[in-house]
Amino acid sequence: MDHKKVRVRFAPSPTGGLHLGGVRTVLFNYLFAKQHKGDFVLRIEDTDQTRYVPGAEEYISECLRWCGLNPDESPAVGGPFAPYRQSERKDSYRQYAEQLVKSGHAYYAFDTPEELESMRERLKSPENPAPQYNHVVREKMRNSLTLSDAEVQELLVKNTPHVIRINMPANEEVSFTDLVRGEVTFHTAQVDDKVLLKADGMPTYHLAVVADDYQMKITHAFRGEEWLPSAPVHLLLWKYLGWEADMPQWAHLPLILKPDGNGKLSKRDGDRLGFPVYAMNWTDPATKEVTKGFRELGFLPEAFINMLVMLGWNDGTEQEIFSMEELIQKFSIDRVHKAGAKFDYEKAKWFNHQYIHHKDNESLATLFQPVLDEKGVTAAPDYVATVAGLVKERCHFINEIWDHGFFFFQSPSSYDEAAVKPKWNADKEAFFTTWSAQLETLAAAPAAELEASFKALVTEKNMKMGDVQLPFRIMLTGGKFGPPVFDIAVTLGIAETRNRIAKGLEAFK
RNA sequence: GCCGCGUUGGUCAAGGGGUUAAGACGCCUCCCUUUCACGGAGGAGUCACGGGUUCGAUUCCCGUACGUGGUACCA
Numbered sequence: 298m299d300h301k302k303v304r305v306r307f308a309p310s311p312t313g314g315l316h317l318g319g320v321r322t323v324l325f326n327y328l329f330a331k332q333h334k335g336d337f338v339l340r341i342e343d344t345d346q347t348r349y350v351p352g353a354e355e356y357i358s359e360c361l362r363w364c365g366l367n368p369d370e371s372p373a374v375g376g377p378f379a380p381y382r383q384s385e386r387k388d389s390y391r392q393y394a395e396q397l398v399k400s401g402h403a404y405y406a407f408d409t410p411e412e413l414e415s416m417r418e419r420l421k422s423p424e425n426p427a428p429q430y431n432h433v434v435r436e437k438m439r440n441s442l443t444l445s446d447a448e449v450q451e452l453l454v455k456n457t458p459h460v461i462r463i464n465m466p467a468n469e470e471v472s473f474t475d476l477v478r479g480e481v482t483f484h485t486a487q488v489d490d491k492v493l494l495k496a497d498g499m500p501t502y503h504l505a506v507v508a509d510d511y512q513m514k515i516t517h518a519f520r521g522e523e524w525l526p527s528a529p530v531h532l533l534l535w536k537y538l539g540w541e542a543d544m545p546q547w548a549h550l551p552l553i554l555k556p557d558g559n560g561k562l563s564k565r566d567g568d569r570l571g572f573p574v575y576a577m578n579w580t581d582p583a584t585k586e587v588t589k590g591f592r593e594l595g596f597l598p599e600a601f602i603n604m605l606v607m608l609g610w611n612d613g614t615e616q617e618i619f620s621m622e623e624l625i626q627k628f629s630i631d632r633v634h635k636a637g638a639k640f641d642y643e644k645a646k647w648f649n650h651q652y653i654h655h656k657d658n659e660s661l662a663t664l665f666q667p668v669l670d671e672k673g674v675t676a677a678p679d680y681v682a683t684v685a686g687l688v689k690e691r692c693h694f695i696n697e698i699w700d701h702g703f704f705f706f707q708s709p710s711s712y713d714e715a716a717v718k719p720k721w722n723a724d725k726e727a728f729f730t731t732w733s734a735q736l737e738t739l740a741a742a743p744a745a746e747l748e749a750s751f752k753a754l755v756t757e758k759n760m761k762m763g764d765v766q767l768p769f770r771i772m773l774t775g776g777k778f779g780p781p782v783f784d785i786a787v788t789l790g791i792a793e794t795r796n797r798i799a800k801g802l803e804a805f806k
Numbered sequence: 807g808c809c810g811c812g813u814u815g816g817u818c819a820a821g822g823g824g825u826u827a828a829g830a831c832g833c834c835u836c837c838c839u840u841u842c843a844c845g846g847a848g849g850a851g852u853c854a855c856g857g858g859u860u861c862g863a864u865u866c867c868c869g870u871a872c873g874u875g876g877u878a879c880c881a
Contacts, residue, residue, distance in 0.1 A: 310881045345880055410879075424807050427877050460879050478811070487809045488877085495879040502881050526810055526876035549811085552874070556817075559873070607830090611819065615829045634819080637874060641817045644831045654844080691843040701842085716841090763840040770841060777841040 303335025305517050307368070308506065310342040311353035314579030314588055315360045317640070318521060318553040318562065321605040325550060326519050327366045328606075328628035335516070339371035340509060341382045344499045351582050354382075360576040364598050365621060378513045383505050390500035393508050393538060394461040394493050398441070402537040403493055406430075406440040407452055407459045429489035432467040461494040463503070463530060471529040476517070476548035477633045483529040491530050503527060507534040510545055518545040519630075522637070523561075525549045548630055551609050552637040562640050564588055572642040576601070595694030596645075597664075600652035604645045608638045618651060650693045661685035665698045672699065674706045683788050687780040701779065705788060708797060709775025712804055716777055717768050721805050728758055728765055729772075733798045740791045744783040751783070772801030 305326040309319060330337040339361065341354055358373055370376025380386055397403035408416075413430070416438065420428035428434065435442060440462070441449045452459065465485050472482040493504040500508065510518060528547060535544040553562045556570065567574035567588070577590035591601050603619055612619075612627045619627070653661065662681040669676060688701040732754055739747060751769075755762055770782045773794065779785055786794045 308881090312881075342881065348880065406879095408879095413879085422807085426807055429808095429877065458879095462879095475811095481810075483810070492879045497879080499879085501879070506881095521875090522811070523875055524881090528810090551812085554874075561875080607818070609818090613820070615820085617818095617830060636812050638819090639817060641831070644818065647831055688843090690845095713841095761840085766840065774841090778843090779841070780843085781839090782841080 301514075301516050303330055303333035303517060304338065304513065304515050305330045305335065305519060306338040306340050306510070306513065306515050308340045308342045308509075308520075309357055310345065310348065311357065312345075312348045312350050313353055313581070314564065314575035314590070315357050315577070316562075316564070317574055317576065317591070317605060320360065320364060320366075320576050320601075321553065321608060322519060322521060322550055323361060323364070323366050324602060324605055325548075325610075325628070325630070325633070328624050329517060329519070329630060330369075331625040332628055336369045337366075338376065338378070338513060338515075339368035339381065340513070341372055341384075342502060342505065343382055343384045344495075344501065344505055346384070346497070346499065352580075356577070356579060363577060363592055364602055366602075383500070383509065386505075386509065387499060389512070390504055390508055391494060391498065394500070394504060397463070397493070397534075397537055398461060400537060401464065402533075403461050403463050404435075404441040404490075405449060405453070405459050406435075406438065406462045406490075406492075407444075407457055408438050408440070409458075412439070430462070431489045432465055432486065435462075435490055458496040460492045460496050462490040462492055463533065465490050465530075465533070471532050473528065473532055473547060475525075475528075476519075476546055476630045477551075478549060478635060481525070481528070483526075485529065485533075488526075488529055491527070493534075503530050503534065507531055507538065507540075511535070511538070511540050511543060514543075515545045517548065519548045519550055522549045522552050548633070551634055553608060554637045554639045556639050556641060570642070572645070595696045596649050597652045597656065597695070600649040601645075603652070604648040607648075608640070609634045618648075646693045653692050653695065654690050656689070658682040658686035658689070661689055661695070661698065664695045668696050668699050669706070672706075676706060680705075680788075687784055687788065704774040704779065705785075708793075708800065709771075709773075711775060712771050712801070713776040714805070717771055717805055720764075721768070724758070724760065725765060725768060726802060726805075728754065728760060729768070729798055729802055731758075732765075732769075733795050736791050736795055736798075742787075744781070744787045747786055748783045768801070768805070769798075772797050 307323045307326050309315070327337050339358070343349055354372065358371065361367055368374065370378065370381060372381045394403060398405065416434065417428050420434070430438065437443070442464070465488055467486060469485040470482055471485060472480060475481050491503050492501050494500055528549070532544070535541050554560065555562050555566045562574060564574045573589050573591045573594050575588050575590045577592040579588045579590065580586070592598070599621070602621065606619065606624055607617060610628065610633050613632060659682045662678055662685050665681060665685060669681065684702045684705045685698055688698055691701050692698055732751065735750060735754065739750060752762065755765060766782060767777065770777065770779065773782065773785050773789065789797070
């Protein structure tokens with residue numbers, strides 16, 4: 298693109314759990330940065346002191362760590378442009394706001410919240426349900442444009458609470474080229490005089506994002522589409538501050554929408570429809586309410602990432618499964634879809650299934666261990682790995698290894714009797730008695746050999762495989778489920794298999 | 807209301823003036839398997855609408871509709 302080193306940032310405000318849309322924004326930032334051998338910075342936008350939620354920042358960092366999207370610079374790891382928390386950069390913003398006032402691109406506004414409210418109340422009408430503080434309204438408000446210099450000076454000297462607002466031109470066109478949307482145009486008459494510096498001295502997002510992106514030498518700014526309407530404010534700020542040449546290229550990413558109804562996907566939808574929205578469990582520090590996350594529900598981070606990247610991007614081929622390395626190599630911002638995507642939990646589950654299916658048994662065993670601990674089950678790691686290998690192709694979640702393989706850890710406590718008893722008879726009972734005895738001599742035999750012996754015995758007894766294979770399975774597992782029955786027997790071991798046959802024989806009488 | 811952005815099967819989507827309009831998820835059928843799953847083979851299902859431009863529009867243009875975002879001293 299140009300000679301400057303690529304630098305991107307993710308700038309969340311620490312107000313709660315990290316939404317899947319947020320993670321996708323991080324992902325696109327990260328992929329772009331890594332592809333261009335650039336830097337990915339995490340900046341905390343904590344300028345709204347009233348919305349600050351303790352623990353949220355640490356939570357965000359942990360989410361990024363889990364996803365493998367670690368920032369090169371952040372509040373936690375530091376970096377050449379520290380501090381990375383806007384609250385700690387507070388002092389740097391006022392000068393820019395004042396600079397804008399001096400150049401006539403901003404002004405002091407002394408209107409109290411009550412005055413603003415009454416203005417909106419007064420101007421509200423069916424045609425204009427949300428009156429703006431804009432180029433016409435400002436003429437009737439209390440600000441440095443309507444007050445005399447003397448009055449303004451006096452108010453300032455008295456430390457009268459005030460904000461600094463941008464002075465939007467009455468009638469100009471602001472255009473820019475968005476990396477995903479192409480040319481986008483706005484008319485300044487439609488945008489209001491946004492507050493730049495709040496009465497408490499903190500900047501709003503609008504001032505802060507521009508000042509920090511400039512100071513941190515950000516070259517590409519990716520953010521959600523919800524920011525598009527305020528882009529003209531940012532564009533003008535870059536221009537008015539005299540930094541136009543350094544302005545990053547913008548890319549407004551499509552939104553992730555509710556699967557059913559209308560609107561942006563929110564935490565509430567997850568609760569309502571029964572799927573996670575946050576990357577990890579989030580505990581609201583005030584209410585102690587826990588919102589489930591993808592991680593705790595048994596998603597693999599690589600599956601979560603893969604699922605997210607496909608929501609709005611594809612490489613133009615039929616490939617759907619990508620490793621992080623491939624994504625870094627293949628990601629391209631101009632292949633990002635423009636329209637919002639409805640979140641499909643079924644597809645998300647499919648991705649996880651794919652990843653579990655192809656993951657090595659030892660890793661699965663490690664991931665599954667916490668579930669075992671919770672169940673109070675103790676088992677050797679290599680045994681757990683064998684079990685995982687046997688059942689993984691039917692699991693959508695890590696915890697389902699239990700659902701599909703619990704009988705490897707505990708003898709069945711009940712049997713699917715309806716599937717056995719009606720057709721149970723003395724011949725079958727005799728078969729299993731003989732089979733159990735034969736098993737003793739097959740202690741180290743592989744599954745295929747067990748199966749061969751089993752078949753031989755079936756033939757010898759003039760029976761059919763169908764007569765005894767299912768009963769055998771049910772003796773071992775309790776029901777009509779699980780991997781191939783001889784694999785189960787081998788994994789369980791001959792001694793345990795014989796125990797279960799004996800137990801089954803009792804139960805089926 | 808106003809402004810911006812968008813619109814290919816139920817969902818994710820490829821494609822982009824002439825195609826039998828890919829593929830994936832989900833759904834259905836069959837095969838494999840005397841469990842379930844995996845795997846395999848099929849199937850149903852789509853270019854929002856109306857005008858242009860054009861020999862020809864799903865594709866380009868304009869409207870309309872619909873969706874979505876914004877319209878805060880929140881980000």
